[in-house]
Amino acid sequence: MNSQLIYAVMMLIAVAANCQAGDWRQFRGNAANSVAIDEKPPTELSGGSTAWQVALPGRGVSSPIAVGQSIILTASSGYGQDRLHILSFDSETGETQWERQFQATGRTACHVKMSVATPTPASDGERIFAFYSSNDLICTDLAGNLQWYRGLGEEFPNASNSLGMSSSPIVIGSTVIAQVESDAEAFAIGVDAESGETKWKIDRPRKANWTSPTILPATGSSPALALLQSSAGLAAVDPETGTVVWNFADGASTTPSSSVVGGNIFIPSHGITTLKPAADGRSFEQLWNSSTLSPATSSAVVMDGMTFSVNSAGAMSAGDIETGERLWQLRLKGPFSGTPVAANGHLFYFNEKGLAFVVKPTREKGEIVSELDLAETILSSPAVADNALYIRSDGHLWKFANQF
DSSP states (O other), rough: OOHHHHHHHHHHHHHHTTOOTOOBBBBTTTTTTTTTTTTTOSSSSSSGEEEEEEEOSSBBOOOEETTTTEEEEEEEETSSEEEEEEEETTTTOOOEEEEEEOOOOOOOOOOOTTTTTOOOOOSSEEEEEETTTTTTEEETTOOOEEEEEEEHHHSTTSSSTOOOOOOOEEEETEEEEEEESSSOOOOEEEETTTOOOOOEEEOOOOOOOOOOEEEEEOOOTTEEEEEEEEETEEEEOOOTHHHHHHOOOSSSSSSSSEEEEEEEEEEOOSEEEEEEOOOTTTTEEEEEGGGGGGOSOOOEEEETTEEEOOTTSEEOOOOHHHHHOOEEEOOOOOOOOOOOEETTTEEEEEOOEEEEEEEEEEEEEEEEEEEEOOSOOOOOOEEEEETEEEEEEEEEEEEOOOOO
């Protein structure tokens, strides 16, 4: 077995080991694509399916993550949102397991719609990596004990913007990867999960960017790669070295992020553009582009041979993943900021006013099978773990589960 193949196998084992069933360890899930294949959350959302509801401090747009029996969430508080919170709740009862607070070292100014706690934390199953708009990257263990602290906003003070930063980190193997991109300074950084030391740092296009990285899984002789999106396009990066393996240079959105499902990459570029990476991971071919499937703020989600996106008017479009042909549209009540999740054969949407929609899609149509008004502003994306659905507002965190 050659060294390249050995490395690919090791990376695949590392990714698999870090993604136990029942966990949801980073923004848009373990695979960073908003799909929970084996989970079966309730498709009838109501007061009867509410397992618990807990109050939250301060503000937050970040999504919850699930690690074992813990639901982890971040928040920010204080007059200048300079108090950074990490909270852990028991997934069964909703009781607070622990809370840690830190002082921001970077810039905390952001748009009134956003929050310093906009990026979603990530975990490798042993540690929690909480990232904030202030570009503070904080690592604790699962009991909340501080392991290391990187004040990237202090180290690189020009990397900020007046609207706030929102890119969420990902973990691949032993590397935590974060995009810190603005008009003044822009870079991506790979940090050692255990020590917090910089493994690599690469320059990125200088333009404000609110997208989050995603993962191209290891296949054949190709190791897992980090996919970094920007206005310039999409770069595939080796998570160990920061080496750019290939570039898609036809531009992309700076708000919704890319997704990888079935080995193909769905990029919000000129609508949606789909790429098929080569078997060796060193190149790609473009399969199709469709301007009729263009997402607005929410990222596109792929399930059951279809891609789903919501435009700025709240119209949900379904497209064929083989051709990009639009199959149907369904009118939802928008606007939407958070990305939906796909689980149990359904799509779960939450609009900015707190109205939840459960949609059952087929090739012929989409049907709203359940609605629930939570009556609070929701800008985050839901999480799915252990057959339960979690969603947060500024004020509360909810768990929805089948009641037996």
